[in-house]
Amino acid sequence: MEKFWVDQIVEEILKVKKANFNIATGITPSGPIHIGNMREVITADIIFKILQAKKHQPTLFYIADDLDPLRKLYPFLPKEFEKYIGMPLCNIPCPCAKHENYAQHFLKPFFASVKALDIPLQIYYSSKLYKDGKMTDVIEEALKNTTKIVDILSKVTGRKMPAGWSPYNPICDKCGKITGTKVLNFDLDQKLVFYECSCSHRGQANFAKGEGKLSWRVDWPARWKVLDIKIEPMGKDHAAAGGSWDSGEILSKEIFHFPTPYPIFFEWVHLKGKGAMSSSQNIAFEAAEMLKVASPEILRYLFVRSKPSRHIDFDPKDGLPNLIEEYASLQKKAKTTVEKRAMQLSQISQQAALILPLNHLTTVIQASAGNFAETKRLLKQSGHQEIIKNETVLKEQIARANYWLENYADEKMKFVIQKTVPQNIKFSKGQQELLKKIADYLKKQKIESDKLHNFIYETGRQLGLSPKETFQPFYQAILAKDFGPKLGWFLALLPKDFVLKRLQEVPR
Template sequence: MIIHWADVIAERLKDHGPHTLATGITPSGPVHIGNLREVMTADAVYRALVDRGVEARLIYIADTYDRLRRLYPFLDESFREHVGKPLSEIPCPEGCCSSYSEHFLQPFLRAMDLLDIKPEVYRADQLYKEGVYLDAIKTALKKRDEIARILKEVSGRDVSPGWSPFDPICRDCGRMNTTRVTGFDLDSERVDYVCECGSTGSVSMRGGGKLVWRVDWPARWHILRVTVEPFGKDHATAGGSYDTGKRISEDVYNYPAPYPIVYEWIHLKGKGAMHSSTGLVVTVQEMLDVVPPEVLRYLIIRTKPEKHIEFDPGLPLLTLVDEFDQRRGDARALELSSIRQSEPFTIPFRHMVTAVQIARDDEDLLLKVLERSGYETSRRDEILARARNVRIWLERYAPPFVKFDVKEDLPQAVRNISPEERRGLGMLAERIEGKSAQEIHDEIYAVANELGLDPKKFFQAVYLAFLGERQGPKAGWFIASLDRDFVKRRLIEASVA
């Protein structure tokens, strides 16, 4: 029996609690499902620990005090002046939120709630401004040379002569990538700086700047008592952020580095790893528009963190939904993915794609279509929610050949079918009454065999009669979804065309 990866980690950790599992993302752009892997990995291990009776807490740190690194493709030219400023101090791109960082953070917080991820949320700008980092900043400034030596020993790179572990925010231009520390006073809790804009001055250690990333991360571990943290493989390279952070945490802050969980990227099929800065993303909300939250959880939780996920929002997404609904996957992954206790959804997503297109936007007709196919429709709200998912999937991700339109009149294309195929359509019209979807499907094969027809071509003739195309959804289930009187009339009409 294969034990789920989250349980393997929880078993290693269970005797060393209590635990604080930390996760954090910089809200510099749309938060995508690649970012979600970090949060979901932490949540899965958190749940596995709680299942074992281990005291644990899950925290989320939004790196709102990181600076805007460049003008991203999704920003207009007016944001060039804000490059180098903390995200929390930059105006909202659309004027709907209190800051740039909140504009991208708020949708992600709402998505986490829908995904039943309930961390304690911290904003880095607030932590700095409230003085939570104060002692860590003082320690870093005092031990600047020791930190520089660690960075050299671990990463192999020298820091510049004027390097400081603290980046002041210029009081005139608001940037932190153009300033240089010239001195500090621990008693007054002030840091002196010069800026490339020509400004000089001093700032408070309480919100007047922040620690550089390689120091901020281990300082955070100490401040928030982090014991477990997932992070991307870019931080796990030899001499990378985790290696330097581990040394700084242990040697400078006298705190053991947290248990590391390294995760691989989520790749968008045929395009590569997702990155907000390049615009190559599928946002969390975009995915929640097309699949239930449990399925999005399952997409990530079923795969070991060290393996990359090749994400294809086209047809493979339908398979993923049906795998979850039919409980055909890893039982523990399904359990960790579940949000509410409910009976499995029994209508295949692929059939919902057929039913929604037949019914168009008529909700009552949709339920009739599903009933004709033999499905129970008492869970109306869930069915209609899935129908909304399907409509958006069809609009955004469905390959063209999946889309169809049942023609109100006999398509002209039926003139291209052979006399024997027409005869077969007439025979089929007399054999569908009272039959199930599977029986209708089998009957199409039976008619083709009786008349010596190529089954593939006879199926094409059936599709031509209803859709005017040579392909369509699974024929038996498609026909069963339609009004039987309509089907019979159409097949007879096509047989004599």
């Protein structure tokens, strides 16, 4: 029997890790936290939940690296933020002035999304880890072993480290920057480092009180020891030869004397037409935005369905409806073990809410002109009786569908049913004959979507009309557009009397 990819990973983890299943995720909140970042968090959460189901007691950590510096003036920042480059994110003001600091500006909406996804994160801020003294012992170890760390990093990266390099970066108490300081000396007894800054200031920083931080390549393995991390998903960039994973493995064992976590490397998420998602490059589709257009189950399913080794192309315009259609279809008829497991791990609660296909729902919403009672009637008519029993869930899905229509849908997906026959439409004799034959057919027959669609197509063919010439007059007469939803299914949604009346009213 084929095993689901994450079950295979958990089996491998249990062979090498026996207790204290602490799982780590995290990010530097320097910009909008996008769904590419969510791949790490959701992967960690899936593993967390499987370990729980196996009667283990895992913990899921999220480390917000808010002590990291602002690296540059990102495209989404105003010019005045240029003066903050080099300062820790937790010490920079919020761009919208509504949050405690710069980091919180991006973390707050992200954490709201995490809550909606039912992910039980235990959140740590790197600034607090340092200020509370939790990193003090590993900082001392790093400072005492500076020469050894320099040798390790030089060998792993193939680059010569700068003269006077230190594993610790103090924050200048004059200019507030962490990127321009150079350690001159340190006193482990007093927990002090002495530094000079590129701003010409000389000072001292207490490393037991969060007045600086370890450099990234040292901070990461040090954190594994401090938080007793056993498992960590991470982007493929860390696994590159000479990358931070290679150096982290050695530093963890030789400097901090701690076994490395079990790594799960994952591929990037690409935004169609733009490339790999990156906040710094302003290529992002935020997690919070995703939850405005799709239910939490769909966001989970986006990652559950794909092995970490596969990159994901995300397209909110055309790809999202296909993703939701796939999920909705599996809700009804998941057959294989893999399909059933994917659905199970995508759920937010044990009582899974039915998800309507987006294309179907948007068509129904527009056909009913936004009238909720009419929307329910059309959904029932089209075979979706179950969803209308839970009006709260239905209204949530309608709100998401409307948001998608307004912000992402192609124009071909949008329509308004015209109250009267549109002006200035002209049909060929063949098209006029087609409309007459279909009107005669509808007088005698009950509307069945597939049967009607095929009859329209075949009648048009017999009259020598192309498919475009066949379907276009119906859309023009009802929507004042040259295109629309699949015709037979669309006409079946509308009241039969309305369709007949409109076909009879068109100019001859």
